Amino acid sequence: MRTTLSRYRNIAPQHWRFLANRHDRPFIDPDLGITGLHFNLSHTNGLVTCIVGAIEEIGVDVERRDRDGGLDELAHVVLAPPELVRFTRLPRAAQPEFFFAHWTLKEAYVKARGMGLSLPVREICLDMASPQPTISFATPIDDVPSRWRLWSLRPTEEHIVGIAAASAGEPMSLNIRQSCFIDQN
Numbered sequence: 001m002r003t004t005l006s007r008y009r010n011i012a013p014q015h016w017r018f019l020a021n022r023h024d025r026p027f028i029d030p031d032l033g034i035t036g037l038h039f040n041l042s043h044t045n046g047l048v049t050c051i052v053g054a055i056e057e058i059g060v061d062v063e064r065r066d067r068d069g070g071l072d073e074l075a076h077v078v079l080a081p082p083e084l085v086r087f088t089r090l091p092r093a094a095q096p097e098f099f100f101a102h103w104t105l106k107e108a109y110v111k112a113r114g115m116g117l118s119l120p121v122r123e124i125c126l127d128m129a130s131p132q133p134t135i136s137f138a139t140p141i142d143d144v145p146s147r148w149r150l151w152s153l154r155p156t157e158e159h160i161v162g163i164a165a166a167s168a169g170e171p172m173s174l175n176i177r178q179s180c181f182i183d184q185n
């Protein structure tokens with residue numbers, strides 16, 4: 001994350017300092033005097049994803065889609081009722097892809113909000129029928145769906161990445177860079 005942030009401002013990686021909000025969301029220490037630069041990160045076995053932007057409300061999540069079992073129980077905890085109907089109608093082999101695409105976008109959204117899983121994810125409903133997914137909220141979540149842009153990416157065979165960013169109306173674009181860790185030891 002430090003190396004990535006240093007691509008965007010003239011600060012050496014070791015000089016970045018971070019604070020965290022009460023839900024543990026890290027942010028750049030305001031005492032560094034950096035404005036207009038925000039980030040979020042997610043990691044799982046085999047992939048780290050960092051998102052950097054000028055928008056404060058950005059979030060990212062990565063999951064492996066080959067994670068074992070328990071999807072039926074998890075689906076009842078994570079998916080909104082209309083999503084659960086779509087999930088149960090799918091052939092077994094298509095369910096993991098559907099589940100993790102929804103899960104990563106929901107987690108990206110709650111991370112963008114900076115509140116983590118204290119937000120009830122079943123109250124978030126996604127429509128992924130078109131290439132640009134859309135979001136809606138049940139009453140407990142006080143938010144405006146049209147603020148959000150969502151991306152669901154497949155950077156490797158094993159991984160699904162969800163990205164959420166809130167816009168103040170300006171157009172947004174996503175630049176994707178992939179790096180490979182080189183173990184120098």
Ligand SMILES: CC(C)(COP(=O)(O)OP(=O)(O)OC[C@H]1O[C@@H](n2cnc3c(N)ncnc32)[C@H](O)[C@@H]1OP(=O)(O)O)[C@@H](O)C(=O)NCCC(=O)NCCS
Pocket residue numbers: 022023024025026040041042043044060061062107110111112113114115116117118
């Ligand atoms: C944030 C959260 C969803 C992360 O889920 P995860 O799938 O286990 O982890 P990910 O790899 O996707 O993300 C981890 C990274 O997200 C960031 N992060 C941590 N808390 C965050 C939050 N609330 N919002 C946004 N980003 C957060 C950190 O950079 C973290 O990196 P680290 O593990 O190296 O410190 C989960 O840990 C959570 O809900 N935390 C909130 C806990 C909370 O609300 N605590 C207060 C209790 S009242």
